[in-house]
Amino acid sequence: MRKMLLAVALIGSSFGAQANAPGGPGCGWGNMVFEGKSGLPVHLVATIVNGTSYNKTFGITSGTNGCDTSVPLAYQGKNMLAQQGVLEEVAQDMAVGDGEALTALTVSMGIQPRDRGHFKQTMHENFNTIFSEEDVTADEVMTNIRNVMESDEKLATYS
Amino acid sequence: MKGIFTLLALLVAGSAVAAQASESGLADHPRWKALLHINQGTTWRYQGRSYVDDPDFFLHEDGATEPQAELEANIEQLRPPESEARCRFPARYRFLSQQLDWTDDGGLSHCADYVEWRKAMPQARVALIFPASYLNSPSSMFGHTLLRLDRGNDEDGVWLSRAINFGATVGGEENSILYIYKGLVGGYPGYFSNVPYMNKIRDYAHLENRDMWEYQLNLNESEREWLVAHLWELQDIRFDYLFLDENCSFRLLELIALTRPESDLMDSFRIAEIPVNTVRALDESGFIESSKYRPSKAKELDALIQRLSEVEKDLALGLSQEERVSETEAFQALAPKRRHLVARTAYAYLRLNNREGERTQDVAARSLALLRLVNRTPSVKEIEPERPVSPKKGHGTKMIAATGGTMGESGFGEFQARLSYHDWLDAPAGFLKGATIEAFNLQVRKAESDDLALERLDVVNVRSLAPRNQFRKPVSWFVNVGLDRRFIGNKRHLTRQVQGGGGLSWALGPVMPYAYATGRAENNSAHDPFVSTAAGAKTGILWYAGAFQAGLDAEGLYYQNDDVSFTASATLNLPLGSDHAIRASIEREGGRERAETEFSLSWRYYFD
Numbered sequence: 201m202r203k204m205l206l207a208v209a210l211i212g213s214s215f216g217a218q219a220n221a222p223g224g225p226g227c228g229w230g231n232m233v234f235e236g237k238s239g240l241p242v243h244l245v246a247t248i249v250n251g252t253s254y255n256k257t258f259g260i261t262s263g264t265n266g267c268d269t270s271v272p273l274a275y276q277g278k279n280m281l282a283q284q285g286v287l288e289e290v291a292q293d294m295a296v297g298d299g300e301a302l303t304a305l306t307v308s309m310g311i312q313p314r315d316r317g318h319f320k321q322t323m324h325e326n327f328n329t330i331f332s333e334e335d336v337t338a339d340e341v342m343t344n345i346r347n348v349m350e351s352d353e354k355l356a357t358y359s
Numbered sequence: 360m361k362g363i364f365t366l367l368a369l370l371v372a373g374s375a376v377a378a379q380a381s382e383s384g385l386a387d388h389p390r391w392k393a394l395l396h397i398n399q400g401t402t403w404r405y406q407g408r409s410y411v412d413d414p415d416f417f418l419h420e421d422g423a424t425e426p427q428a429e430l431e432a433n434i435e436q437l438r439p440p441e442s443e444a445r446c447r448f449p450a451r452y453r454f455l456s457q458q459l460d461w462t463d464d465g466g467l468s469h470c471a472d473y474v475e476w477r478k479a480m481p482q483a484r485v486a487l488i489f490p491a492s493y494l495n496s497p498s499s500m501f502g503h504t505l506l507r508l509d510r511g512n513d514e515d516g517v518w519l520s521r522a523i524n525f526g527a528t529v530g531g532e533e534n535s536i537l538y539i540y541k542g543l544v545g546g547y548p549g550y551f552s553n554v555p556y557m558n559k560i561r562d563y564a565h566l567e568n569r570d571m572w573e574y575q576l577n578l579n580e581s582e583r584e585w586l587v588a589h590l591w592e593l594q595d596i597r598f599d600y601l602f603l604d605e606n607c608s609f610r611l612l613e614l615i616a617l618t619r620p621e622s623d624l625m626d627s628f629r630i631a632e633i634p635v636n637t638v639r640a641l642d643e644s645g646f647i648e649s650s651k652y653r654p655s656k657a658k659e660l661d662a663l664i665q666r667l668s669e670v671e672k673d674l675a676l677g678l679s680q681e682e683r684v685s686e687t688e689a690f691q692a693l694a695p696k697r698r699h700l701v702a703r704t705a706y707a708y709l710r711l712n713n714r715e716g717e718r719t720q721d722v723a724a725r726s727l728a729l730l731r732l733v734n735r736t737p738s739v740k741e742i743e744p745e746r747p748v749s750p751k752k753g754h755g756t757k758m759i760a761a762t763g764g765t766m767g768e769s770g771f772g773e774f775q776a777r778l779s780y781h782d783w784l785d786a787p788a789g790f791l792k793g794a795t796i797e798a799f800n801l802q803v804r805k806a807e808s809d810d811l812a813l814e815r816l817d818v819v820n821v822r823s824l825a826p827r828n829q830f831r832k833p834v835s836w837f838v839n840v841g842l843d844r845r846f847i848g849n850k851r852h853l854t855r856q857v858q859g860g861g862g863l864s865w866a867l868g869p870v871m872p873y874a875y876a877t878g879r880a881e882n883n884s885a886h887d888p889f890v891s892t893a894a895g896a897k898t899g900i901l902w903y904a905g906a907f908q909a910g911l912d913a914e915g916l917y918y919q920n921d922d923v924s925f926t927a928s929a930t931l932n933l934p935l936g937s938d939h940a941i942r943a944s945i946e947r948e949g950g951r952e953r954a955e956t957e958f959s960l961s962w963r964y965y966f967d
Contacts, residue, residue: 292733
């Protein structure tokens with residue numbers, strides 16, 4: 201009987217895993233580009249026990265430190281960049297010239313669809329200015345983006 | 360005659376008490392039942408009552424068990440304009456105001472919190488997300504499902520979408536045995552969460568290297584409104600989380616059924632909700648409009664590697680270590696677009712290897728240097744990995760098989776039943792290649808000379824082949840817990856066993872060779888010690904030939920008490936459509952005193 205129970209348990213634990221907690225284990229850890237995934241042991245525990253050991257999240261609690269940013273419309277570019285792991289994706293997309301993370305940035309900054317191609321191209325051309333060093337933070341990246349936009353005729357209207 | 364009389368009586372009575380009649384009928388309305396999460400016979404537990412125990416979810420103290428009482432309490436409390444209860448239950452209010460024709464009563468305009476939240480929640484589209492199997496975590500082997508609410512259309516992408524997830528919430532102080540036990544009997548609370556979808560992309564596709572499938576649902580505006588309004592009602596509401604049936608996938612199925620209560624989604628009994636079956640159920644009920652494949656970072660790297668020559672691969676490896684390689688003649692000799700590809704590969708490789716652990720300055724500096732190199736070489740389009748067969752098109756997750764064969768001089772017939780889910784010789788379309796994920800695999804055999812007997816029971820049987828190449832060096836492994844038979848002395852004994860091992864594998868086109876070092880602990884009636892331990896090795900080849908799958912396997916084990924056992928086998932699996940397969944196998948197995956050869960032929964039927 202005990203064997204059976206364990207068996208059931210083992211199967212059961214395989215369904216519906218929620219490998220990561222709302223808010224994320226790396227919550228508040230920082231927002232530099234090329235970060236690693238921190239808090240791995242915690243992540244593993246959450247994965248193995250098929251759940252989350254964190255507070256539930258749902259409503260309109262706000263946060264901009266890479267934790268749960270639950271205000272859905274309040275990304276405004278900067279908040280989006282502060283999400284853990286996002287800066288790295290944006291950096292890669294800017295280097296290449298396109299990508300989903302860069303598209304999301306244009307949307308969250310309110311860039312009109314007709315100007316998005318131009319925005320992406322401008323970011324691509326100014327990659328070295330925007331990602332000036334490997335320790336650059338989300339705040340600095342946002343400032344650099346704004347500066348680049350201001351010196352561009354079309355994009356200046358957005359900043 | 361009696362029937363007509365009854366009908367007449369009903370008609371007369373009906374018109375007299377029209378108001379009450381419509382209200383009393385409402386408690387049986389499919390949408391009301393869906394709003395209260397009433398189990399209409401879909402799972403074992405709590406049939407005929409609400410799945411929810413949380414008193415915050417009900418306005419009547421017996422609301423969980425009496426939908427009629429709950430309905431009356433709701434009508435009473437939601438009816439007055441500016442009612443506070445409306446702000447807690449906007450979907451119930453929507454239902455009642457539509458059904459009972461409440462007009463000009465101010466609606467939900469006084470519910471400032473809800474109105475703000477509602478405005479902020481995206482709802483242009485709804486998608487069901489299926490992160491595929493993740494073998495390296497026992498809790499994710501069968502995949503997972505969540506919902507995604509999109510802000511806009513394809514043009515806007517999905518990084519700003521929201522993810523709706525149902526999961527268990529665990530106190531940090533409890534150990535995993537207690538967790539599993541409580542998970543089965545219902546001791547853990549499950550809550551819905553609402554987080555940015557980009558976090559989920561990061562967790563699954565970037566950190567755990569799981570491919571994701573995104574199934575866009577064809578819900579119309581009104582149906583989406585039911586969903587989002589009801590999500591608000593579920594905020595902080597406690598469900599029980601049960602692993603087998605009332606899990607992440609089942610709760611999502613319920614949510615989607617709310618949008619179309621007339622659909623047949625919840626009609627069939629669901630014994631264990633495997634996430635991919637949720638996808639299939641939605642597909643069969645006509646909810647899925649389109650599907651999109653989101654490859655993991657590892658798959659993206661593999662796709663890049665495939666485009667490189669051997670020289671370019673070496674350059675990419677070198678470049679990932681030292682950016683100066685970009686100044687060498689060999690690199691400069693490449694065409695500009697090839698340089699771009701090599702730099703992309705080097706960057707992808709460096710990031711994949713450093714996605715975990717603390718950030719180091721050196722890796723960060725190299726990463727940026729490589730991105731600059733990518734940035735100053737001309738971009739190459741269309742380097743996305745090839746889209747594999749969607750998991751919803753794979754073979755059924757349950758299987759039964761009938762087998763006939765001979766072992767030595769004796770013929771036998773065998774019956775097999777497998778609750779879930781896939782072994783590495785089953786048709787690979789829609790599943791991970793080189794992976795076995797079996798739970799509750801039972802084989803009973805009747806041999807000419809013996810009574811009906813248990814031949815094998817796999818409680819869990821997981822094998823993972825992770826191919827190695829110049830860039831990626833993963834470890835393959837397997838774990839098997841259950842009962843099997845082997846020759847001890849002159850007789851085949853039933854053993855209760857646990858075995859596992861680690862090893863290496865490679866992919867040479869459609870052929871996957873592998874080798875494992877193995878360890879085994881078993882209990883059998885022929886050995887004196889309660890537990891016998893053994894060590895050994897296992898090696899073989901899988902061949903995915905398109906029309907069929909074939910495997911060669913050889914294994915030897917040496918026991919602490921000087922006993923030995925070995926098996927060598929050749930197996931051919933021929934799928935016939937997605938629901939059937941013929942499997943033929945030759946196996947030689949034996950121990951110190953005796954060995955026999957077994958021939959067998961099976962018909963396998965996959966369903967559900």
